[in-house]
Amino acid sequence: MDMNQYLSMFIDEANDHLQALNENMLQLESNPEDIAIVQVIFRSAHTLKGMAATMGFEDLASLTHQMENVLDLVRNDKLKMQDFIFDTLFKSLDALQSMVQDIVEGGDGKADVTSIVDNLQAIVRGEKPGSSPSGGAAGASASQSQAKTALELDEFQQSVLEQSMNEGHKAHYIEVTVREDCQLKAVRAYMVFDLLERFGEVVKSYPTVQDIEQEKFENSFSLYYITQKDAADLESMIMNVSEIGAASVMPLDKESLQQLVSSASSQAAAAVETPEKPSAPAQDQTAAPAAAASAAPKDAPAKKPAAGGAPAPSRTIRVDIERLDVLMNLFSELLIDRVRLEQLAGEIKRSELTEAVEHMTRVSSDLQNVVLKLRMVPIDTVFNRFPRMVRDLAKSLNKKIDLVITGAETELDRTVIDEIGDPLVHLLRNAVDHGVETIEDRLAAGKQETGTVQLKAFHSGNHVFIEIIDDGRGIDRSKVAAKAIKNGILTEEQAKAMSDDDIALLLFAPGFSTAEKISDISGRGVGLDVVKSKIESLGGTVLVTSTLGQGSKFSVQLPLTLSIISAMLIKTGDEKYAIPLSSIVETGLIKRSQIREVHGYKMIPYRNANIPILSLKNIFDIPGFDEENEEETEIVVIRKGDRLAALTVEEFIGQSEIVIKNLGSYLPAVQGISGGTILGDGQVALIIDPNAFIK
Amino acid sequence: MGQELKVIVFKLGTEEYGIDVDKVETIERMLPITRVPKTYSFVKGVVNLRGVVIPVIDLRGRFGLPETENTDQTRIIIVSVEDMQVGFIVDSANDVIDLDTDLIDSPPEVVGGVKAKYLDGVARISEERLLIMLNLSEVLNKSEIIQLEGLEG
Numbered sequence: 113m114d115m116n117q118y119l120s121m122f123i124d125e126a127n128d129h130l131q132a133l134n135e136n137m138l139q140l141e142s143n144p145e146d147i148a149i150v151q152v153i154f155r156s157a158h159t160l161k162g163m164a165a166t167m168g169f170e171d172l173a174s175l176t177h178q179m180e181n182v183l184d185l186v187r188n189d190k191l192k193m194q195d196f197i198f199d200t201l202f203k204s205l206d207a208l209q210s211m212v213q214d215i216v217e218g219g220d221g222k223a224d225v226t227s228i229v230d231n232l233q234a235i236v237r238g239e240k241p242g243s244s245p246s247g248g249a250a251g252a253s254a255s256q257s258q259a260k261t262a263l264e265l266d267e268f269q270q271s272v273l274e275q276s277m278n279e280g281h282k283a284h285y286i287e288v289t290v291r292e293d294c295q296l297k298a299v300r301a302y303m304v305f306d307l308l309e310r311f312g313e314v315v316k317s318y319p320t321v322q323d324i325e326q327e328k329f330e331n332s333f334s335l336y337y338i339t340q341k342d343a344a345d346l347e348s349m350i351m352n353v354s355e356i357g358a359a360s361v362m363p364l365d366k367e368s369l370q371q372l373v374s375s376a377s378s379q380a381a382a383a384v385e386t387p388e389k390p391s392a393p394a395q396d397q398t399a400a401p402a403a404a405a406s407a408a409p410k411d412a413p414a415k416k417p418a419a420g421g422a423p424a425p426s427r428t429i430r431v432d433i434e435r436l437d438v439l440m441n442l443f444s445e446l447l448i449d450r451v452r453l454e455q456l457a458g459e460i461k462r463s464e465l466t467e468a469v470e471h472m473t474r475v476s477s478d479l480q481n482v483v484l485k486l487r488m489v490p491i492d493t494v495f496n497r498f499p500r501m502v503r504d505l506a507k508s509l510n511k512k513i514d515l516v517i518t519g520a521e522t523e524l525d526r527t528v529i530d531e532i533g534d535p536l537v538h539l540l541r542n543a544v545d546h547g548v549e550t551i552e553d554r555l556a557a558g559k560q561e562t563g564t565v566q567l568k569a570f571h572s573g574n575h576v577f578i579e580i581i582d583d584g585r586g587i588d589r590s591k592v593a594a595k596a597i598k599n600g601i602l603t604e605e606q607a608k609a610m611s612d613d614d615i616a617l618l619l620f621a622p623g624f625s626t627a628e629k630i631s632d633i634s635g636r637g638v639g640l641d642v643v644k645s646k647i648e649s650l651g652g653t654v655l656v657t658s659t660l661g662q663g664s665k666f667s668v669q670l671p672l673t674l675s676i677i678s679a680m681l682i683k684t685g686d687e688k689y690a691i692p693l694s695s696i697v698e699t700g701l702i703k704r705s706q707i708r709e710v711h712g713y714k715m716i717p718y719r720n721a722n723i724p725i726l727s728l729k730n731i732f733d734i735p736g737f738d739e740e741n742e743e744e745t746e747i748v749v750i751r752k753g754d755r756l757a758a759l760t761v762e763e764f765i766g767q768s769e770i771v772i773k774n775l776g777s778y779l780p781a782v783q784g785i786s787g788g789t790i791l792g793d794g795q796v797a798l799i800i801d802p803n804a805f806i807k
Numbered sequence: 808m809g810q811e812l813k814v815i816v817f818k819l820g821t822e823e824y825g826i827d828v829d830k831v832e833t834i835e836r837m838l839p840i841t842r843v844p845k846t847y848s849f850v851k852g853v854v855n856l857r858g859v860v861i862p863v864i865d866l867r868g869r870f871g872l873p874e875t876e877n878t879d880q881t882r883i884i885i886v887s888v889e890d891m892q893v894g895f896i897v898d899s900a901n902d903v904i905d906l907d908t909d910l911i912d913s914p915p916e917v918v919g920g921v922k923a924k925y926l927d928g929v930a931r932i933s934e935e936r937l938l939i940m941l942n943l944s945e946v947l948n949k950s951e952i953i954q955l956e957g958l959e960g
Contacts, residue, residue, distance in 0.1 A: 441859070442858065444858060445858030687841070733845075775843065775860055776861050777890065777891050778892075779862045780846070782843060784845075785843065788853055794855055795839050796852075796854065797841065
């Protein structure tokens with residue numbers, strides 16, 4: 113399987129998880145007792161491990177695995193968090209980070225982590241880890257590479273250790289650090305060796321004995337040692353040698369030996385493949401960005417062949433959505449200037465100017481597309497969790513259901529994506545629970561055993577449609593009508609006059625459920641009305657069509673973006689307002705003599721019904737317009753759900769794409785105003801929220 | 808000697824007021840204001856300041872002083888406090904001065920009809936020149952406005 117397409121996703125997610133791990137670790141450090149945080153960390157680590165393993169980054173996976181072991185003990189209360197555990201875990205995170213960094217730069221994510229793994233294992237065994245990682249940051253990489261070489265036991269040495277263990281001897285891994293101010297390091301080292309030789313046998317040491325004797329070592333050396341003595345005894349024995357700074361003795365058992373050997377050998381392989389690797393991550397960790405940048409091109413050619421000439425992953429960056437909003441704002445300013453320029457060019461009528469402005473218009477509409485695209489996310493990010501959900505639901509309901517998803521690549525504005533998940537879950541559950549019949553019912557109805565639920569997404573105009581279609585029993589008109597009559601929503605006459613689709617829409621009325629029995633999944637009568645209000649709050653609509661016995665179709669229509677909408681600009685008095693087209697049914701002209709008073713409300717006849725008529729002038733106290741004396745008046749018929757109302761205005765200006773802006777946080781919310789927009793002449797027009805007028 | 812403070816000086820009537828220059832984003836001549844219905848009487852509406860919609864209040868109205876007609880000297884001072892951008896309509900604004908914070912005294916109960924709680928203090932710049940330092944967070948305190956509104960309603 114070609115993993116490259118997933119690589120960028122992996123990198124993004126890995127970074128996210130690392131970020132989360134870091135933050136949570138910090139939190140945990142301030143509340144070490146909080147097991148809940150440990151759980152979160154554990155889950156993050158677990159996910160990361162799984163992803164790394166899938167992508168074939170073994171080192172990443174194995175290090176995360178070791179971290180998990182530690183965390184597992186902690187969350188099961190078998191281990192108390194302590195400073196050194198935190199240190200080791202943080203070090204592990206740093207190592208993970210540099211591995212991921214390496215992958216980003218086209219490497220294979222291999223790094224030398226043996227010493228960290230060692231320490232993690234030591235923690236799992238309930239010991240304090242060796243002193244090497246507790247050395248300063250500068251010394252860390254040196255001791256790391258030492259430890260690595262030290263751990264490279266060959267087969268013979270390994271079998272010696274194993275045999276002696278079998279014979280009841282104890283094997284230890286010892287690290288000794290000579291004090292920095294020590295004058296005769298070799299002598300002290302010799303004394304330690306001499307001491308150890310008296311009670312057992314040194315199997316291997318790093319640096320080699322010869323090197324140590326010639327003082328070819330920094331400050332510390334490590335060795336494998338077989339003896340009868342206990343770790344604590346050994347430690348105090350070594351510490352008795354003067355000028356020894358630190359000594360750590362780590363008992364080995366077969367299991368840990370095995371692990372050390374296997375990780376060491378893979379380490380060795382990695383080292384052969386890419387000799388630069390061990391230094392590169394260390395560099396990335398500490399170097400300033402500039403240094404990293406200069407290091408990257410140098411490393412890149414060396415790494416390319418190692419990675420098998422694989423193309424670099426398509427690089428994605430995650431951008432704070434606020435920055436995109438800023439970009440959008442700046443762009444909308446540009447749009448306003450463009451309109452102004454177009455006006456001016458039209459007045460001045462110079463062909464060069466007109467040409468230049470026309471070109472700018474073209475470029476800026478391309479730019480508009482790009483800017484809008486930036487905020488777009490494929491709806492797959494919402495859809496991808498549905499197959500599993502439908503499967504589980506079908507199982508628990510004892511139904512057989514195929515979920516067919518089409519158009520998962522359809523893109524939607526990020527803000528819409530974030531909100532649309534829950535309503536879709538509702539609709540899908542509804543289709544699975546109420547729509548598709550049980551296997552017996554299906555067979556009895558002459559249908560196939562397996563029901564199909566289709567989930568479709570597609571673009572059309574400025575909208576995105578999401579359809580959920582099932583081939584189940586459909587909506588029973590008579591049942592819905594009966595229920596509506598019983599609940600007092602409809603009278604019998606009204607019900608008769610309604611079309612099938614209108615009846616089906618009753619399902620979205622609050623507190624409406626026709627399911628005879630309440631199941632765990634849906635049917636509590638809450639849900640569909642919530643779905644509807646949620647979708648409407650996103651500027652969308654939901655419709656349902658159904659054929660009894662053949663299935664139903666729920667169709668959700670959503671605007672492509674929330675920040676630019678189509679609106680009708682109107683004028684009343686000296687003021688201009690914008691009304692979103694999505695809530696306008698139609699515009700028209702009525703005679704004022706048509707207005708009647710019904711129970712103190714002004715109504716006008718509109719398509720076989722009377723709808724209330726409201727005066728924008730009165731609602732907003734707009735000066736400079738005397739509508740009472742007009743003979744005819746312009747109206748905009750607005751709707752909220754299926755309720756209509758007419759709004760009187762003075763004049764229609766026209767339809768326009770407008771950029772929604774908020775009015776600033778200082779102003780309290782004004783009823784009936786949802787925001788503002790900037791017109792071509794630079795003035796602000798308020799956007800009317802017609803929903804507020806219809807109660 | 809206290810700290811140096813750069814202060815934008817503006818006028819309401821005959822009194823001179825000061826705002827810390829760090830809080831002031833820009834000073835504009837009058838801009839076309841779009842009225843916002845159903846809000847406080849001192850909120851004159853919103854303006855378009857380079858693509859951002861900003862509410863504008865008449866500082867005279869805010870302090871309960873009589874409002875006047877706009878003149879050539881009328882300015883809008885855009886301040887930014889606690890992530891809130893608001894424009895103040897003032898009679899004029901044409902000075903920036905350096906002020907020694909030691910010169911600022913705590914304000915008397917009422918200065919020029921403005922209640923003390925809207926003030927940070929009064930600075931005597933010279934014998935006949937007093938500068939009233941505004942406490943912007945108090946001036947823009949929304950919870951207080953809501954109470955005020957409740958009384959009016």
